[in-house]
Structure formats: structure tokens, C-alpha cells
Amino acid sequence: MVKLKLDRDRIIEKLDREVSKLGVRIKDADSMKVMENVFDDQTLVALYKLVNKGKLSVIGGSISTGKEANVFYAEDSEGAPVAIKIYRIQSANFNTMNQYLVGDPRFSSVRKSKKEVIFAWTRKEYSNLNRAHDAGIRCPKARYFDRNILLMDFCGENEIPYPQLRHAGIEKGEGQKHYDAIIHDIDRMYNDAGLVHADLSEFNLLFDGSEHIIIDMGQAVTPDHPRAVKFLVRDILNINRFFARLCDIRDEEEIFREIIGEDKLQP
Template structure:
């Protein structure tokens, strides 16, 4: 195949070295320089704190930029110490406004220090378990076509946890309220206080295990009817505070049409049944699974089949839908 290459016709006066160029500052230039200067000052200020020196591996420049954006938007005013530290993520206490708005000076919200406490969860891009995260992301239609590199996976994982928390709360499941997300940083409700950390279910003596079990299985059912399976539910991912049972760590939660949804649900049921059996309750994981997957009654009297009772590839209709 032959191609024709056409030369452009020169303009009458193309210009020369004496041509005047407008190199004056624009408002955009001034704003950009100010933002760069403010971010540099913010980075130096944070890096000079004792908490940063202890958690330096968490705050690379990209993470600091994400935190800075959250500060600029009013979601975070000040950082406190770590609430929990793990290999993949650290959670810090912080002060911040509600829904991105700082309380008015002198208002009740501004006066109440606890009313402004939030949790800031920072995922480490370099040390996160890339392969395990991909196992939970692959097959989730919300994240089809995700790039095959660690940074993209961690950023998707952070947004996934934010989305899962929002969906769980809409379904009536007590989870930390999601507030904002920026790259690998998630801002959410701080359950408890740093000086009075909410205890995991594994750390407390359950006074009324029957009631606790009824709450857990109902939350599992509500999640399922909202199209989600926790995927790592156990006594280590539920906390107790002020008489409330709160489900945490929703990052790995998958949709009911995920290829491994059935396996994840079975594991959740086994974990929950094992824990409450140790508390003296006779819990059968198969009975729990049947309760969780029971179709929601339809007002017309017909069973609601919008969520299949058997998620995962074991169900032929799911296989057809996922292919």
C-alpha cells in the first residue's frame, strides 16, 4: 500500500528570534506554585513528626500527596497515633470535618473533640499482598480490566473497600461509615477512641453469645441480599463498642457472582460457626449458610430470586452469567 506525504505550506510570516512571547505569570501559574509550595511545607512538617519517623514506610510521597488532598478538602485536620498496624495497612486516628466540611468555630461539633475523630486507613503499595488482592478483585465486575501492576491493584482495593462499606451501610449492616477515599488512603468513622480502642470479638468475653450470633447471622444475610459476601469473616474482623457489634475489614468482600463466592461464603460460615460453638452454642455451618442465602420474601408472595441461593461457579446459571 503506497502512502502520500504532503508538506505543509509555510505561513507568510513564521516569526524570528525577535518575536515577542508572553511569559508573564497567569493565575493558574500562581495557584500551581502556591500548591507546590504548600505541599512541600506539608511534607516537611509531617516528616518531622515522631509518628512519621515510626511509620515512615507508610508515607511515601504519593501517599503524602493523597493525605494532603484530604487535608485540603477538609476531611482531615490533624493526625494522631496509629490505632492498628499491619503488613498491608495501618490505621491512624485523626481529626476531621464531617463529609468534607470543617465544623464552624465555636459550634458544638468543634467543641466536642470526639465528634471530629476519624480513622485514616493507609494501604502500603510496596508491601501489600498483590497476588491475594488480585484473587478477590478478579471476577468482580466492578473492577474488570484492572491493570496488572501492584499500584493499580492497591488503589482499586482501596476504592473497593470504600464501595463495600457504602453498600453494607445501605443494607443495614453496622460497619464503619465511609467518609472519603483518595488513592491508597481511606477515611472512615473511628469506632471507639484511640485511648479506648474498640475490642475485637476474639478479645472479649461474650456475655450473651446467643444474641451476638443472631446479630452476626442477620448481618451476613443482609450483606448477601445486598449482593456481597465478606470473604474473611471471623471473630478477628468484628469489634464490640458501646454494645454494638461492628463488622470491619470490608476490603476483600466480593459480589455474590464472583467465581469464588461460594467458597468464600462457606469459609465465613465455618469461621462463625466455629467461634460461636466455642461460646457454647450449637451452630451448624450448613444451617447458617441456608439462613444467609434464604431468598428474600417478595411482597407479592413469590420468592425473590434476584440473588441466587448458591453463589459461585457451582451454580450453572452463575457460570453462564459470568462467562
């Protein structure tokens, strides 16, 4: 136990020294303490490598703490705002993650150990974000990943993230255009990016004051996933539920058929 403690102290000291040596500015000392206290040694080493490669010039405060990951504000080598998303190996929900990986042909070779699943999940979110971004979907562009760490564009202003859709204060007069735009993006994700978000709701949509931004794509699956149809229907239902009080919503089956294509529904 003493040796492990000394090893961990040495890793933390090395990270602190490297951050200082490279001129990386720590804007929030409490956030750095969270990183040191919550994450395992290997995650700290991966963070050290991220700093050593010159990917960051500033490490800022905590943006959010979710069920599986912590997100921190940072700035890249040119001072552009970025977000560091770090999945917690010890407390992430292995079983939930695994159900989205099983059946995805891109990750068929992933072993079933908890660590391997979380690493695959990080790689999957990196891939999904870039597929969606390249298809023109408004979402963060993923920049880099290593193990359980994902570096991506920051969605916000003045170090403050944009609010979730549920907190955006959209009024009835504005609801229709935002509803139509989100339904259109569900269609584009499926047909242009080859993805189903699989957890789309007012919690995983940000609002920048004029348009929505889709986030949290680790669970997104390709249309050939065995549960893709179920996930697509759920996404549509969630958006209809949220916007029902704000505008005229469309029939879920009509939206589904339009996205899938009538020809694909024929026996």
C-alpha cells in the same frame, strides 16, 4: 539518588508546612514520622491533598498496623473522630488482593500492576463499606478515598478503638444473642447489601460493649463472584468455630441454605 532524596525532603517539608498553616494539630509526632518513613512520595502527596481539602483538623496516633495497611486516629474539620487507613504500596500482598478482584465485575477493568491493584482495593473497600452501611449493617461509614488512602468513621471511644471480638470477653450467657446477630448480618450482607465479607472472623469484628461492628471489607465480593459461595461458607464456619464454646451454634449447611435461598439451590 541525591535528587530523589531532595525531592522527598521537599515533599515532607511541604506536608509539614501545610499541616501547620492549616492549623491541623499533630497529636502524635511519632505517628507522623511513621507516615514519612514508611509511605512512598505519592502517598505523602495524597495525604497532603487530604489535609489541603480541609478533611482533617487533627492527626493522631497509630491505631493498628496490619499486613497490608496502617490505620491512624484523626479528627475531621468539625472535631469528629475518624480513621485514616493507608495501604502500603511496597509491602501489601499483591497476589492475595488480586484473587478477590479477579471475578468481581465492578473491577474488571483494573490493570494487573501492583499499584493499580492497591488503588482498586482502596476504592473497593470504600464501596463495600458504604454498601453495607446503607443496608443497615453495623460497620464504619467510608467518607473519602484517594489512591491508597481511605478515610472512614472511627470505631472507638477516647481515641481508643473498640476491642476485636476475640478480646471482648463475651461470657457464655451473652454468647447466643451475639452469635445470632452476626449470623443475621451475614444474611443481610448477602441479601440486602449484595456482599459476602469473605474474611469474617473474630479478628474482623469489633465489640463496643453491647453490639458487634464489622470491619475490613476490602476483600468483600458480590454474590456473582466465582468464589463467593466458598467465601460465604468460610465466613459461616469461622463464626461457628468461635462461638462453639459460648452458645448453641446452628448447622453450617442450614445457615448457608437459609442465606442463599432454597430456590437458588435447585438445579
